[in-house]
Amino acid sequence: MSKQWVALRLKDMYAIKHALQLQVKSKEKRLEELENIPDIPEKEQLVQDISHESWLAQNMENEILEFREANNIH
Numbered sequence: 688m689s690k691q692w693v694a695l696r697l698k699d700m701y702a703i704k705h706a707l708q709l710q711v712k713s714k715e716k717r718l719e720e721l722e723n724i725p726d727i728p729e730k731e732q733l734v735q736d737i738s739h740e741s742w743l744a745q746n747m748e749n750e751i752l753e754f755r756e757a758n759n760i761h
Contacts, residue, residue: 700751707744711737
């Protein structure tokens, strides 16, 4: 598989970051609901998803900061 560069506008980057943050919050809420229920395989998947999506949101935040610096946006 080859890598392709994708150009995103600043507003797109913020939208992606916000959507990821909403997903994380939603999944954290679902995980809290399942906390007291034993033997639910969904819990493990939620933990993995939360970890991964949090990482993606942080990466997007870093991309936003780099973009702002590179384009002298304050």
